[in-house]
Amino acid sequence: MRAESTILHVDLDAFFAAVEQRDKPSLRGKPVVVGGVGGRGVVATASYEARAFGVHSAMPTAEARRRCPNAAFLAGRFHAYRETSRAVMGLLRSISPLVEPLSLDEAFVDLEAANLPDHSVASVSAFARDLKERVHEVSGGLTGSVGIGSSKFIAKIASDLDKPDGLVVVAPGNERDLLRPMQVTVIPGVGPATAESLRRIGVHTVAELEEISEDELVRVVGRSHGRNLYLLARAEDDRPVVPERETKSISVEDTYDTDHVDARLLQALVDRQAGKVTERLRKARLSGRTVTLKVRLHDFSTLTRSATLPGPTDDARTVARVARSLLGDVDTSGGVRLLGVGVSGLADWIQDDLFTDTEDPDDADEGAWADDETASALASLSRRRLWVPGMDVEHDSHGRGWVWGSGRGVVTVRFETADTPPGRVLSLAADDPSLRPVSPPREE
DNA sequence: TCTGGGGTCCTAGGACCC
DNA sequence: TCTGGGGTCCTAGGACCC
Numbered sequence: 001m002r003a004e005s006t007i008l009h010v011d012l013d014a015f016f017a018a019v020e021q022r023d024k025p026s027l028r029g030k031p032v033v034v035g036g037v038g039g040r041g042v043v044a045t046a047s048y049e050a051r052a053f054g055v056h057s058a059m060p061t062a063e064a065r066r067r068c069p070n071a072a073f074l075a076g077r078f079h080a081y082r083e084t085s086r087a088v089m090g091l092l093r094s095i096s097p098l099v100e101p102l103s104l105d106e107a108f109v110d111l112e113a114a115n116l117p118d119h120s121v122a123s124v125s126a127f128a129r130d131l132k133e134r135v136h137e138v139s140g141g142l143t144g145s146v147g148i149g150s151s152k153f154i155a156k157i158a159s160d161l162d163k164p165d166g167l168v169v170v171a172p173g174n175e176r177d178l179l180r181p182m183q184v185t186v187i188p189g190v191g192p193a194t195a196e197s198l199r200r201i202g203v204h205t206v207a208e209l210e211e212i213s214e215d216e217l218v219r220v221v222g223r224s225h226g227r228n229l230y231l232l233a234r235a236e237d238d239r240p241v242v243p244e245r246e247t248k249s250i251s252v253e254d255t256y257d258t259d260h261v262d263a264r265l266l267q268a269l270v271d272r273q274a275g276k277v278t279e280r281l282r283k284a285r286l287s288g289r290t291v292t293l294k295v296r297l298h299d300f301s302t303l304t305r306s307a308t309l310p311g312p313t314d315d316a317r318t319v320a321r322v323a324r325s326l327l328g329d330v331d332t333s334g335g336v337r338l339l340g341v342g343v344s345g346l347a348d349w350i351q352d353d354l355f356t357d358t359e360d361p362d363d364a365d366e367g368a369w370a371d372d373e374t375a376s377a378l379a380s381l382s383r384r385r386l387w388v389p390g391m392d393v394e395h396d397s398h399g400r401g402w403v404w405g406s407g408r409g410v411v412t413v414r415f416e417t418a419d420t421p422p423g424r425v426l427s428l429a430a431d432d433p434s435l436r437p438v439s440p441p442r443e444e
Numbered sequence: 445t446c447t448g449g450g451g452t453c454c455t456a457g458g459a460c461c462c
Numbered sequence: 463t464c465t466g467g468g469g470t471c472c473t474a475g476g477a478c479c480c
Contacts, residue, residue, distance in 0.1 A: 040446085
């Protein structure tokens with residue numbers, strides 16, 4: 001918590017629906033619902049006109065149709081949302097270098113890094129009024145709600161107090177008085193499960209939460225969460241505004257209109273998702289080591305299965321192969337409602353090249369898997385090939401490189417030419433037919 | 445006509461290593 | 463001769479956010 005109110009939170013009002021109304025004048029002043037329009041869709045955003053009928057986000061679209069049959073139900077145009085978001089984020093970055101987007105329609109701005117005469121309440125208020133006008137201009141007529149406070153926590157709560165088109169500045173010193181009467185659910189991180197745990201110990205409001213010792217909170221909701229609640233109940237929040245956060249995972253998932261049972265169909269769907277995920281990986285110039293398969297069964301129970309490769313990959317066939325084998329571990333006979341494929345343990349291969357010193361293939365056998373023992377274990381798995389660290393190889397699309405490690409039916413290759421910058425590390429299926437040795441293994 | 449899609453963070457147990 | 467302790471990695475699941 002700072003001594004002055006210098007953290008700003010902007011939240012564009014009913015963002016997806018507002019973009020639709022902006023682009024289609026006939027929708028203005030009418031209820032608009034953006035979200036899944038299929039049989040199993042849910043609402044992403046409802047315009048304020050639709051909210052008047054009790055429609056809100058996360059509600060099944062079917063229920064929204066019941067409550068507001070005359071609304072326009074739209075699947076959404078993410079390209080338009082992304083573009084509008086980019087314009088607004090660009091404006092924010094022109095105001096302060098410290099901008100932290102939370103999603104397409106929300107961001108924190110650190111006003112300490114902005115150009116303001118001082119940080120009095122009057123001064124930041126005037127600044128925010130001007131900002132709201134400029135948001136309106138660059139977004140083509142959208143409104144945003146702004147909150148300003150001495151921490152991220154307070155700024156976010158403030159922006160919620162006067163929606164839509166609101167502006168609330170919480171003066172320093174007033175934070176705890178503001179919070180005390182509020183429900184604990186205003187605290188970010190307190191969802192239905194935590195709220196229920198707290199209710200069981202008689203806590204409904206922040207004032208009541210304040211009375212609970214840290215040890216007790218840790219006992220009830222766990223170490224990390226308990227400690228956080230203890231601090232936030234006292235408006236203690238020192239989290240900085242962080243402009244760049246690196247991606248930790250990339251995933252694709254689909255819910256089907258009807259449950260799928262056919263195993264061959266499920267495999268084909270997983271293959272396609274592997275293709276989509278790796279395409280996004282390559283666009284982001286990333287590769288990853290851990291492949292996760294997500295399966296939601298007919299009864300809505302959800303399970304995940306994951307496997308970690310010896311090295312990072314962005315290869316569609318490798319991810320597909322791993323995901324398919326994970327699918328084989330799941331009993332899908334009752335029907336599958338959702339499938340998903342994700343990749344985590346991400347590596348940026350340019351950084352990887354800068355920070356590793358294994359340019360010489362002779363050094364490469366430092367890796368845990370890069371030894372003769374794993375190579376021979378692999379040989380028994382894949383009888384056709386023996387991949388030995390240091391062996392020169394050639395790949396149809398990735399060019400020439402050398403084997404860096406191998407194991408579990410996967411060979412990790414460090415490529416040095418072709419379509420990829422030098423030093424790129426990729427894991428490929430050991431039986432990948434487009435991967436060929438161009439020099440004999442040094443040993444058998 | 446129950447319950448999206450893309451993420452993040454946390455916990456807990458087991459393997460493995462020193 | 464009945465039993466260490468810490469650290470890290472991996473896996474699975476769950477809560478939560480927009």
